[in-house]
Amino acid sequence: MYTQLQQRDMSEPPMNISTLASIRSQKEPIACLTAYDASFAVLVDQAGVDLVLVGDSLGMVIQGHDTTVPVTVDDIIYHSKNVSRGLARAFLVADMPFMAYTSPAQALDNSVRLMQEGGAMMVKLEGGAGQVRIVEHLAQHAIPVCAHIGLRPQSVHKIGGFKVQGRDSDQAKQMVADAIALQEAGADIVLLECVPNELGKAVTEAVRVPVIGIGAGPHVDGQILVLYDILGITQGRLPRFVENFMPGSDSPGEACRRYVQAVKDRSYPAAEHCFS
Ligand code: KIV
DSSP, rough: OOHHHHHEEEEOOOOOHHHHHHHTTTTTTTTEEESSSSSHHHHHTTTOOEEEEEEEHHHHHHHSSSSTTTTTTTHHHHHHHHHHHHHHEEEEEOOTTTSSSSSSSHHHHHHHHHTTTOOOOOEEOOOOOGGHHHHHHHHHHOOOOOEEESSSSGGGHHTTOOOOOOSSHHHHHHHHHHHHHHHHHHHHHEESSSSSSHHHHOOOOOOOOSEEEEETTSSSSSEEEEEOOOOOOOOSSSOOTOOOOOOTOOOOHHHHHHHHHHHTTTOSSOOGOOOO
């Protein structure tokens, strides 16, 4: 009766939190990308991406907003449903949008919707030790959680822009303490955005769960980027951690495969993608 989750006519079983943890323990980098629709979900899945995130970055790259703040739970569910239909192997994580987790009860209701209606296997929420109560409540109800720390785009108006975080040593110590507290509260993955390499290393060494970085340097357990950024679709000034994999690729699928290969052989991120 467990066959659906274990094999879908595939040579390899689909990813789950145990297989992600075992990739980490074998010291193989975990390759992750965002996706927002079924067609691209098929491409990234076939490219060998281990984890796909339906990120609230969809507010910027799909909806054309300047920030992720306007994204709603219904938006995430709509895109997550579409992505889940395109995936066979990759693990599907869906973002909890701005103000969707202000209390344990609200967080649980919205997580259940992302999983039952959106097909997500894990929810991601932004915040440090202040989210411990929420993460504990979700973990007590067997909701897998990814805790997003470092640069938290939902707080952009409070932070005052998309900036590197943790350059100050007190802030760096607090971030390591936050990662540990979130892990102890039940977080299964930590996502670390836009921090200096050394802090990426310190957080990764401080916790047992996989740490996925975006602009967090080469020492984390895996890398994630926004799909439209690696395909050269996003216009304007891009963060330094972005690499466009379209030049030299004859199709978007090949660009995704080259991204996965670069993460796996650690040629991405290179020094020019990192912060000190
Ligand atoms: O929303 C998103 O796509 C994200 C990634 C940038 C990690 O949170």
